[in-house]
Amino acid sequence: MLERLGQLHSAQRDQQPGWIRYTGRFVSMCVRRVVMKYVPYSPSRFPAAQVRRWEGEFRSRWLMGLWCFLAGWMSLHSWDCTTAQEIPEAARGNSEPVARPLTIEAEQERRLERADELAAMSRYDLAVPLWQKVLEEAGDQLVVQAVPAETPGKHYQRLRPVALQIEATLAKLPPAGLREYRVNTDPEARSLLAAATGDLREAALAEVVRKYFLSSVGDEAAFELACLQLERQEYAAGLRLLKKLTSYPQSEISPANVLLRLAVAQARIGNAKEAQQTLRRLASQGNLVSARNLELVTEDVEQQASQTTTQVVAVAGWPMRFGTAAHDGAMRRLPDAGMVTGYAELRECRPAFPLLGIPELPEDVPKIYMSTKGQTKQMIYVNGVIIDPDVYQRERGVVVNRHEIVERWKKRGGNLVGDPLLVGDHVVVDAGDRIVCYDAATGALRWQGHPRPYDVDPLSKSSLLMKIADQRYGYRAQTSPYGTFAELQLFGDALHHAMSSSGGQVFQVTGDRESDEAAPQEEDQQLNWAQLEQRGFQRKCRNALAAYEVGTGKLVWNRSASPDGEKRTAAGFLCAPVPTGQRLVVPVSAAGKCWLFGLQAEDGATVWRTFLGEEPVRSVISAARASVAIDAGEAFVSAGMGTAYCVDAQSGAVKWGVRYGGKDTGGNGVAGDERSDQSRRVGLHDTVIVSGGVVIVMPSDWQHLFAVDRSTGEVLWQHPCELNQEPSRRIAYCLGVLGGRLYLAGPQ
Numbered sequence: 001m002l003e004r005l006g007q008l009h010s011a012q013r014d015q016q017p018g019w020i021r022y023t024g025r026f027v028s029m030c031v032r033r034v035v036m037k038y039v040p041y042s043p044s045r046f047p048a049a050q051v052r053r054w055e056g057e058f059r060s061r062w063l064m065g066l067w068c069f070l071a072g073w074m075s076l077h078s079w080d081c082t083t084a085q086e087i088p089e090a091a092r093g094n095s096e097p098v099a100r101p102l103t104i105e106a107e108q109e110r111r112l113e114r115a116d117e118l119a120a121m122s123r124y125d126l127a128v129p130l131w132q133k134v135l136e137e138a139g140d141q142l143v144v145q146a147v148p149a150e151t152p153g154k155h156y157q158r159l160r161p162v163a164l165q166i167e168a169t170l171a172k173l174p175p176a177g178l179r180e181y182r183v184n185t186d187p188e189a190r191s192l193l194a195a196a197t198g199d200l201r202e203a204a205l206a207e208v209v210r211k212y213f214l215s216s217v218g219d220e221a222a223f224e225l226a227c228l229q230l231e232r233q234e235y236a237a238g239l240r241l242l243k244k245l246t247s248y249p250q251s252e253i254s255p256a257n258v259l260l261r262l263a264v265a266q267a268r269i270g271n272a273k274e275a276q277q278t279l280r281r282l283a284s285q286g287n288l289v290s291a292r293n294l295e296l297v298t299e300d301v302e303q304q305a306s307q308t309t310t311q312v313v314a315v316a317g318w319p320m321r322f323g324t325a326a327h328d329g330a331m332r333r334l335p336d337a338g339m340v341t342g343y344a345e346l347r348e349c350r351p352a353f354p355l356l357g358i359p360e361l362p363e364d365v366p367k368i369y370m371s372t373k374g375q376t377k378q379m380i381y382v383n384g385v386i387i388d389p390d391v392y393q394r395e396r397g398v399v400v401n402r403h404e405i406v407e408r409w410k411k412r413g414g415n416l417v418g419d420p421l422l423v424g425d426h427v428v429v430d431a432g433d434r435i436v437c438y439d440a441a442t443g444a445l446r447w448q449g450h451p452r453p454y455d456v457d458p459l460s461k462s463s464l465l466m467k468i469a470d471q472r473y474g475y476r477a478q479t480s481p482y483g484t485f486a487e488l489q490l491f492g493d494a495l496h497h498a499m500s501s502s503g504g505q506v507f508q509v510t511g512d513r514e515s516d517e518a519a520p521q522e523e524d525q526q527l528n529w530a531q532l533e534q535r536g537f538q539r540k541c542r543n544a545l546a547a548y549e550v551g552t553g554k555l556v557w558n559r560s561a562s563p564d565g566e567k568r569t570a571a572g573f574l575c576a577p578v579p580t581g582q583r584l585v586v587p588v589s590a591a592g593k594c595w596l597f598g599l600q601a602e603d604g605a606t607v608w609r610t611f612l613g614e615e616p617v618r619s620v621i622s623a624a625r626a627s628v629a630i631d632a633g634e635a636f637v638s639a640g641m642g643t644a645y646c647v648d649a650q651s652g653a654v655k656w657g658v659r660y661g662g663k664d665t666g667g668n669g670v671a672g673d674e675r676s677d678q679s680r681r682v683g684l685h686d687t688v689i690v691s692g693g694v695v696i697v698m699p700s701d702w703q704h705l706f707a708v709d710r711s712t713g714e715v716l717w718q719h720p721c722e723l724n725q726e727p728s729r730r731i732a733y734c735l736g737v738l739g740g741r742l743y744l745a746g747p748q
Helices: 002-015 018-038 048-076 106-120 124-138 162-171 175-195 198-211 218-231 235-245 255-268 272-284 291-309 339-348 389-396 402-412 458-471 485-492 529-535 673-678
Strands: 142-148 155-161 367-372 375-382 385-387 421-423 426-430 435-439 445-448 499-502 505-510 544-549 555-560 571-573 578-580 583-590 593-600 606-614 627-631 634-638 643-648 654-659 687-691 694-698 704-709 715-720 733-738 741-745
Touching (some): 106 124, 106 162, 124 162, 255 272, 272 291, 421 499, 426 499, 578 627, 643 694, 687 733
Antiparallel strands (some): 367 375, 544 555, 593 606, 704 715
């Protein structure tokens, strides 16, 4: 009994803010001191022993009391992490982005555990405030759920918002518990809706759904918000709200109206089978909706089902990788006649691609003297690699031969990293040092972009120099899969070739702006290869993003990867931006952290940014290109960091995540020697494809591709890629989806 009372007292005490408890202690001590000093002493009112105890307590604890007061004041003015929507204002003038933890913190977990214990004791008056406090402070953060996989020894982990877990718990409460929750939350929810009118109405609806979904007005707010999202064709977001309404307790919304709209949303995102099941469920409940509405929805579901199974819609042009934002595009059929002639004409107008060679040695290159077999020789230290200066200069003198590159390409396999774009009657290609546009019909040059600086990332450069340095001795001959910097430029570094197009503009990941000063020397360049291997590798990219008009080649805007678009060291975009409406979504790597940015397509300004997590060492491939696929208002992201995400493309809120790989690999999916083998793969990049209700992920840092349910993040199936397999049978890259089938290709 005493233990139970202690738990209740602890719960009541934890409901008070910390600054109230700290300040209360200090104020009580001050009051006692004032009483002792200024109130006339009366033995009947204040015994001498009590006064001496007060004086001793004040002398011994006045410093502690002052510290408690300061701690309480600082808690009121603490620097808290902002949400994705608040970040642009909070980040102005800050050089480092604020990284809010993506997963729930230990303190919130303890509150949830205590709330569950109190609910089991039927003390809902104490459990409800704890649940609500977690919802308000960390409702959009994620909790980890283990998901067993089919492959022995491997498993996935599903990350889901903690709000869903709390709402599921609240929905299962007995009537007394649900009544207690609504008594506490109904006033706040109703006041939010009553005060919001006009343009503020939708924001208030979203706030009620996020914080007070199980209140008496939560179902009405969710239904109204879902209808608004369906009108804007944000079917995925509306689908989530409608699914939540199907399990809402004691709802005043007609279940038939919810199911009717749920079938429409399911059909529009490609889940035709689920939509048909929803319609059958609706029909089994009787004539709850008008026959005309049911007929219209049934026709729409049948039409969407026929398109997803048989009809293939060709993309007009080819404005981005895989053709569409969802990466499910199909090219138009080429005419049988004139294909050979057209290829010959295209070769005549191709640009002279400036292939990179080994850079010239700087004047202040460090020199090291080494003794080998009794002889002392002067060596040089370049990019963390000790190399013979004669070998370095000899390699610099080697002329890059296209024929030799092609022959090595045939033996090694792989594919070129450059993706030309077809936008209307324009063909846009990356010419290495600039972007170039040609007339699609005649091959005539339309315009050229601004020249850009180009530099290989430090890790790939060190890997190639190590191979050159040790080839003569037979050591580490496989450190890099490439033989020259030209091959690295053509086959490995996809970031400098990333482009996309939307709204009459072409977006290109380019070098740093010429007006910026030279970047300081990176830390990895100060370490030798052995130190890098021991410490672990981090992705080092430093680039910018430029937008050109397709018709004229005019530079519309140019920005860096920092939150405000200004210059920043060791920050870069990880792929070409993917358009959605008037916004662009693109991942960014900055100082070992990965972010997802939402930008305005008009001027490149940052609208929101979401922290995706720390980039794990020893598994991130520095030149790997990330992948973002957007469909129905949701962005699906894979950036080679051990986790794939589903993010709301309008607000940046994370809907779910899937961690791939077992615990023995540190969550990165690649362990020990497998990571070393995988780092030598050619053309290793992330790929995400949305096909109906399935999201297919082929990460760069794991040896499997897998598919997940787009609504829940549940793993549906997986398939091994190329590690420990015959070279002729391994999977090197993905071609796309067509007619419900996934097409993959090998290195040859």
